[in-house]
Amino acid sequence: MKIEIKELAFEAIIGVLDFERKTPQRVEIECEIDYGYKSGDFLDYAEVAELLQRTVQEGKFHLIEEAIEVLFQKMRENFSQIETVKIKISKPDILPNCRVCVSDFRSYL
Numbered sequence: 001m002k003i004e005i006k007e008l009a010f011e012a013i014i015g016v017l018d019f020e021r022k023t024p025q026r027v028e029i030e031c032e033i034d035y036g037y038k039s040g041d042f043l044d045y046a047e048v049a050e051l052l053q054r055t056v057q058e059g060k061f062h063l064i065e066e067a068i069e070v071l072f073q074k075m076r077e078n079f080s081q082i083e084t085v086k087i088k089i090s091k092p093d094i095l096p097n098c099r100v101c102v103s104d105f106r107s108y109l
Contacts, residue, residue: 001037
């Protein structure tokens with residue numbers, strides 16, 4: 001099975017610039033998860049979305065790359081049925097003429 005979480009948007013402290021360390025900015029996360037579904041053993045997408053948001057907001061990361069690495073770790077710790085996961089974090093307002101994104105993929109097979 002595959003779960004896709006799209007356009008999860010919230011504000012968080014993330015970045016290295018002085019103003020990014022002081023003022024929360026809009027962050028968006030996209031996440032694709034493949035997992036082994038067995039009858040009655042489902043992956044709760046509400047719990048996944050909450051974990052993604054809480055981890056980034058509490059982490060106050062300097063780099064998007066750091067946030068993604070911690071998210072992979074948290075996802076694996078909390079959802080053992082995950083086989084693969086792709087995470088993309090965007091900072092849509094950091095530059096005036098584009099959306100900045102970083103993404104990565106993990107396989108736990």
